[in-house]
Amino acid sequence: MNELPEIDLEELEKEKRLNARQRMEFVSFYASWLKKAPVGSINKSYVAFINSLYPYLKHSKA
Amino acid sequence: MQPQIVGGKIALEREATVLDEFVFRFVDCLDKTGIRYVIISGYVAILFGRSRGTEDIDIFIEKIGGEKFSLLWEYLSEKFECVNAFSSKDGLSCLNEGIAIRFSQPSLPVPNVEVKFVSTPASEYSMENSLKVSLAGKELRVGPLEQQVAFKLFLGSEKDLEDAKFLSELFAEQLDKQLLMSWCVRLNTVEKLKLIGASK
Numbered sequence: 001m002n003e004l005p006e007i008d009l010e011e012l013e014k015e016k017r018l019n020a021r022q023r024m025e026f027v028s029f030y031a032s033w034l035k036k037a038p039v040g041s042i043n044k045s046y047v048a049f050i051n052s053l054y055p056y057l058k059h060s061k062a
Numbered sequence: 063m064q065p066q067i068v069g070g071k072i073a074l075e076r077e078a079t080v081l082d083e084f085v086f087r088f089v090d091c092l093d094k095t096g097i098r099y100v101i102i103s104g105y106v107a108i109l110f111g112r113s114r115g116t117e118d119i120d121i122f123i124e125k126i127g128g129e130k131f132s133l134l135w136e137y138l139s140e141k142f143e144c145v146n147a148f149s150s151k152d153g154l155s156c157l158n159e160g161i162a163i164r165f166s167q168p169s170l171p172v173p174n175v176e177v178k179f180v181s182t183p184a185s186e187y188s189m190e191n192s193l194k195v196s197l198a199g200k201e202l203r204v205g206p207l208e209q210q211v212a213f214k215l216f217l218g219s220e221k222d223l224e225d226a227k228f229l230s231e232l233f234a235e236q237l238d239k240q241l242l243m244s245w246c247v248r249l250n251t252v253e254k255l256k257l258i259g260a261s262k
Contacts, residue, residue, distance in 0.1 A: 034063065
């Protein structure tokens with residue numbers, strides 16, 4: 001079995017912080033987009049996406 | 063499509079998702095029984111457009127006695143099964159002990175509705191100051207957004223911080239900044255509020 005590589009934890013932490021900052025920037029971009037987007041486009045993309053996450057959930061109204 | 067808060071109400075103009083319909087089915091049972099409730103946490107962000115999934119929908123309900131709870135259990139049993147209590151009596155005991163009970167679509171544990179009694183000043187505040195959200199002809203009650211943002215910061219996971227960022231940006235012009243700051247001071251999350259850029 002190959003020897004495991006040395007891990008620079010400081011480097012990893014830096015990468016984690018950078019990823020988190022980039023995620024935050026994306027969330028900010030998405031919220032701004034959502035505020036400006038026409039209703040129709042939300043219906044199509046958002047609803048389809050959320051529905052796709054729950055394939056076994058009933059689709060009948062209450 | 064910026065949701066507008068008008069007189070404590072928000073009207074959403076979009077189709078309901080299967081997740082919304084799942085929540086409607088649950089809330090219908092609460093409404094039929096006349097039980098006050100408030101939806102908090104992750105589903106609130108999703109309801110307003112955050113594109114992510116969740117395994118549970120967190121709901122506080124008012125404290126009720128055995129008779130009313132039995133009636134609720136009866137209504138819920140038509141469409142849901144309780145994951146961690148097997149009778150109305152068990153369920154009520156859990157709630158009275160501060161243990162959440164979970165209801166899901168039969169034979170499908172996820173997603174589930176996690177129910178707790180209102181038991182703390184914060185949860186009481188959430189219920190007393192809830193917002194009405196209308197969607198696809200239905201109405202839901204969600205916790206006040208300033209409190210939701212502050213609590214998400216308090217919880218502090220990556221997902222929670224993103225939810226806080228999302229809500230604070232989506233409702234940037236409509237949140238009561240002073241109230242948000244007061245909640246953050248109480249929950250010791252002022253630094254995190256700065257981190258997500260919502261302290262201005």
